[in-house]
Amino acid sequence: MESVVSKKNFALIGAAGYIAPRHMKAIKETGNNLVAALDPYDGIGIIDSHFPEADFFTEFERFDRFVDKWRRNTGKKIDYVSICSPNYLHDSHIRFALKSGADAICEKPLVLNPWNIDQLKIIEEETGQKVYNILQLRLHPSIIALKEKVQKELAENPDKTYDIDLTYLTSRGKWYFISWKGNEAKSGGIASNIGVHFYDMLCWIFGDIEENIVHLKTADTNAGFFKLKNANVRWFLSVNYDYIPEEVKAQGQRTYRSITVDGEEIEFSGGFTDLHTRSYEEILKGNGFGLDEAYGSINTVSTIRNLAPVGLKGEYHPFCKKVIG
Template identity: 35%
Template sequence: MRFGILGVGGYVARKHMEAITTVGGQIVAACDLSDSVGQLDRYAPRCMFTTRDEVFWQDHIHEIDTVVLCTPSWQHIGQAITALKNGKNVVIEKPLALSHESGSRFITDIQQYTGRVYPVVQLRYHPEVATLRTAIDGHCTTLDIDYVVCRGPWYDESWKGQSKLSGGILVNIGIHLFDLAVYLTGNVVDIEAAEVALHEAHGVFKTEHARVTWRLAIVDDPAAVHRRFTVGPVSLDVSDKMSNLHKEVYRRVVSDEKGCDVASVIKSLHLIDAIKTFNIQHD
């Protein structure tokens, strides 16, 4: 299967390229505003490259089976629709959208196209998630999540540090946390507490099967990084074994299997919107 990547110069693109080549895919075209994309040489030295979006869509789209979006978050919906209009499958790096409303419109819009959509929610494929699901097993319980990542000063200077472009800490960093929480414990019932700042957020919400206490933080100390999910006596740090989870997404793509249901993926955006609303109302 032949892939074309938009946003190939970014950090996350390397994970996609590694996953694509691991499952036997071929990267045939790539695009990025920056021309410093030497990491292509490792995975696809003969790949066609351009810094202009219009060249990618006009000159190279016919060579591609699946378009991969590693672009800034606010561009995902429009680029995904363009790929589908061209009869292609599309892999969308997180987040699928910046709000539940835009995600819902996307679901409506894509009904007219035949291409498959593969949202990247790779933590669902983490080998230890089954252990957490077994611990919950449909019973009402408590889930504690402590999710800490390391980002340097560059983060605030980039588009990722601008809430209108990235969705802020809840979307850009927390989307995996919230997706896994809903995936494990069911739909959100109520927001009990939430405080959101630029580099830290925390709160409590209820789902169908759990009362979830969560904290999300951006720090500048790599040693402090962890992504810990605790259900009763079962505590797992899903930072372990995260490095190759993207290949599980691409294994489904090359096998022509369905990806994660888009409707299930945007449930986390519904939760994030509810947290933002609560935070504004109680500020």
């Protein structure tokens, strides 16, 4: 456990969001303190399980004033601002953190476009603060094991090309399309919302994207093909329950996640729950994933958003036939 002296002070933006409890838990489990939280929605009883003493705000202006006054009145500072707000607000909230003298810990996607990262690098230099992105798949034991295996194989055969199928379906109800998540201008679309950390993980293991093709692009489904330095990837992402395999539906499940490498399934369904705490542990040691690590996957989703779909041509994912029969 951290000693009292070394406790870090946190603020959290987007406290009522789906992912915020994992951040609260990570702050608590690393022995630190949540000073203030912000969310326009005030039904936030979850905070009682973690930090009942934290100040809470529903208006950004009052939160901003509190953070500034707290620093001046107590002689302390907010060391980190954890950002769990809607995707399109990340850029602005990261800027707020840096200009408030804090490091930013931001959920993925870090921002919606690569040029936002270029600007944030300038603000990092101006303020001397750091931006960290939660890329928790890089800390997953199964993914680390896969990376080590691939590195070993590529050391022996540098020209090897792997064939990969990425399939991720996470069913969402009608609410999804009414919320900010269903608005491409706010979420970045399906690829940004649910695909960005998978793209990051694949490029981390198999190298940068050399070719990017989109086969399908609808409100609830994106599918396409990547040529990476050492892999060909067919990918399919959807929030539509109808596309989930029948045998998975029969088990009462509404999510289906599969990555096959050369026909072999990579098992990584478990082990997700504590990865935010692991991420925080690394960030607190100064080992977090910064702007440079985030750049590739943000560039990828930005490109996907702007590419016209080519339809069922070339190396498309077999699930595409579920959409276009």
